[in-house]
Structures are given as C-alpha cells and as structure tokens.
Amino acid sequence: MNGNTKASETLDFVITQAGETLLGRKHTFLSKGADVFAAGELKMRNGSIVSINNLSRHYIPSPNVANTYLDIFKAxxxxxxxxxxxxYNSQGQIINHILPK
Structure with a gap:
C-alpha cells in the first residue's frame, strides 16, 4: 500500500485465480466478472489497512477462505x-473476529 488513499475509506478487493490482488470499487468490475480466489473489503486509515473482511454480495467468499486472508496478505x-x-457467514452474520496481536 503506497498511502495514496483518503484518510479513511473502504475499498473492495479481489484476488484473481492467477493470484493478482486488485483494489477498487465493485468486485465484479475489478474481476471483469471472472471467478476469483478471494474477495472482500479493506478498511483503510491514513494509508494503512486496519480491517479486512469477506463481505461481497456477488462472490460470497466462504468463512474457510476468509480465515486465510491475513496469511494471503502477508504472503x-x-x-x-x-x-x-x-x-461473515452467507447470512451476513459475523462468525469470527481476529484482533491484531
């Protein structure tokens, strides 16, 4: 992340089947409608990520995949x-919240 974001904003992200990470608005726009490995939202503050989730109305990433997001971004x-x-589960209920260490 290069810090070229607003003081506080939420961005959609997708990780394509080829492993490319794309940030912006609208998951299907970012992926051009193709299948993705992962999708969700990044909450940014002062150019740094403060929160990641698996909220995507189109892709509905499974909790099993979402639980690996921190490792994916570290990689x-x-x-x-x-x-x-x-x-979140497919009904939009939070089922796991991992706090920073």
Missing part, C-alpha cells in the same frame, strides 16, 4: 500486524 508483503479480520 504478498502487506503489513497486517495491526489488522482486524472479520469473517
């Missing part, structure tokens, strides 16, 4: 040491 060299992970 692409994004600092998630201060990130909250919120995992």
């Amino acid at each position: 692409i060299h994004i600092n998630v040491s201060k990130v909250h992970l919120k995992v």
